[in-house]
Amino acid sequence: MHPGNVLNYDYTVARYxxxxxxxxxxxxxxxxxLIAFQMAYPNLNYLAGEYATFSRLRPLHTSxxxxGFMLSGIWATWYYIGQRVLKVSxxxxxxLMVVGKLHFWLYMLTMVLAVISLFMGVTTSKEYAELEWPLDILVVLVWVLWGVSIFGLIxxxxxxxxxxxxxxxxxxxxGIAMLYLFNNMEVPTYFVAGMGKWWHSVSMYAGTNDALVQWWYG
Structure with missing residues (x-):
C-alpha cells in the first residue's frame, strides 16, 4: 500500500x-x-418431557x-480490531480469508452438534466441560484456526x-488452550476397553486430581 492510499478492511468474518x-x-x-423460573416453579421442568428439565437446559445455557455469546464476541472483535491495529486487511x-471463513463455519458446526448432544443428554457430566471427546476435537480445531488467523495476520x-x-x-x-486441553483429557471407553458407546469417555484423571483440574478450569 502506497502512502496516502486508503486501506479497505474486510469485515466479512467479523460480521458473521x-x-x-x-x-x-x-x-x-x-x-x-427459563431455568431460573424453573427453580421457583418446578412444574416448568415438564414442558417437553426430559428435554426441558433443568438438568438438560442448564448446560445449554452455560455453553x-x-x-456461543462470549466466544463469538471475542472473535468478532478480533476480526475487526486485528486488521485495524495491524494495518492490514x-x-x-x-x-487468511479462507482460514477466517473456515473458522466461522467449523465453529457453527461444532455449536450445532453441541446443542444436539446436550439436548440428548450426551455429556461428560463435568461443569462447563460437558462435551464428549469427538466435539472436543472439533473445539481444538476451531481454536487452532483462530491461532492461525492471529499469528498469520501478525x-x-x-x-x-x-x-x-x-x-x-x-x-x-x-491461556484458554492450556486450560481446555488439560481439563478435557479423556479416555474413550469404547476404543480402549470396548465398553459403552463410541462417543463415551471418562476423565483421564481420577478422584481428587480430577476435581482439582476441574476447579482450575472452571
Whole structure:
C-alpha cells in the first residue's frame, strides 16, 4: 500500500461472528431465564418431557453464553480490531480469508452438534466441560484456526508495534488452550476397553486430581 492510499478492511468474518454473538446471547440468556423460573416453579421442568428439565437446559445455557455469546464476541472483535491495529486487511491474504471463513463455519458446526448432544443428554457430566471427546476435537480445531488467523495476520502486518490489545488476544488464545486441553483429557471407553458407546469417555484423571483440574478450569 502506497502512502496516502486508503486501506479497505474486510469485515466479512467479523460480521458473521457479530451476528452469532447476538443470536447466542439472546438464546443463551432466554434459556437462563427459563431455568431460573424453573427453580421457583418446578412444574416448568415438564414442558417437553426430559428435554426441558433443568438438568438438560442448564448446560445449554452455560455453553450458549460462554462458548456461543462470549466466544463469538471475542472473535468478532478480533476480526475487526486485528486488521485495524495491524494495518492490514484480511482481503490481502486469500489464505487468511479462507482460514477466517473456515473458522466461522467449523465453529457453527461444532455449536450445532453441541446443542444436539446436550439436548440428548450426551455429556461428560463435568461443569462447563460437558462435551464428549469427538466435539472436543472439533473445539481444538476451531481454536487452532483462530491461532492461525492471529499469528498469520501478525506475520503480514504493516504496523510494527504490537499494541497491548493484541497481547490480550494472544494471552487468551494460549491461556484458554492450556486450560481446555488439560481439563478435557479423556479416555474413550469404547476404543480402549470396548465398553459403552463410541462417543463415551471418562476423565483421564481420577478422584481428587480430577476435581482439582476441574476447579482450575472452571
Amino acid at each position: 461472528f457479530m451476528f452469532t454473538t447476538v443470536l447466542f446471547g439472546i438464546v443463551g440468556m432466554a434459556i437462563g431465564t 450458549g453464553v460462554i462458548f 484480511m482481503a490481502e491474504s486469500r489464505f 506475520g503480514i502486518r504493516r504496523e510494527k508495534t504490537l499494541y497491548i490489545s493484541l497481547w490480550y488476544y494472544i494471552a487468551t488464545f494460549l
